[in-house]
Amino acid sequence: MATIASAALHFHPSAEILLGSDTRPSPTPRSPFDWVSSIRQGISTASVDAIIGYIHLSRAELALVLGIPERTLARRRREGVLNSEESAKLVRLARVVERAVEVFDDLDAAIDWLKSANAAFSGATPLSLLDTDVGAESVLDALGRIEHGVFA
Numbered sequence: 001m002a003t004i005a006s007a008a009l010h011f012h013p014s015a016e017i018l019l020g021s022d023t024r025p026s027p028t029p030r031s032p033f034d035w036v037s038s039i040r041q042g043i044s045t046a047s048v049d050a051i052i053g054y055i056h057l058s059r060a061e062l063a064l065v066l067g068i069p070e071r072t073l074a075r076r077r078r079e080g081v082l083n084s085e086e087s088a089k090l091v092r093l094a095r096v097v098e099r100a101v102e103v104f105d106d107l108d109a110a111i112d113w114l115k116s117a118n119a120a121f122s123g124a125t126p127l128s129l130l131d132t133d134v135g136a137e138s139v140l141d142a143l144g145r146i147e148h149g150v151f152a
Helices: 002-009 032-041 046-055 059-066 070-079 084-104 107-115 133-147
Strands: none
Touching: 032 084, 046 059, 046 070, 046 084, 046 107, 059 070, 059 084, 070 084, 084 107, 084 133
């Protein structure tokens, strides 16, 4: 039993797992080109529910993180699929969460870091920066610095 508990402490969900294993119209992406195809086809809105479950956000909070109006997310939920731009934002979030889990070696620690105000981002939370490519790159850069022990 102890091995199951310790394995749960070090759960490393991939972006594919964060988005739900059966929520994409195409097979599980295995390369960046597969992600491009999935994004262009549109990610299922079931992926929104899947990632909300992993990172413990409300729909309103997720809408802010993605930079997508909450009403638009509600409409997409009825339609069953995100458009390509919205899909790209959701995949970007999943990939950043995946990277944070790699760096912190723990899902809960990664989520705590992503949700905490950070001096490196002028007091903003890393999650609040993920609505733009530049913000996401800044978060990924900070994760790289943390991984290599460079905090300044």
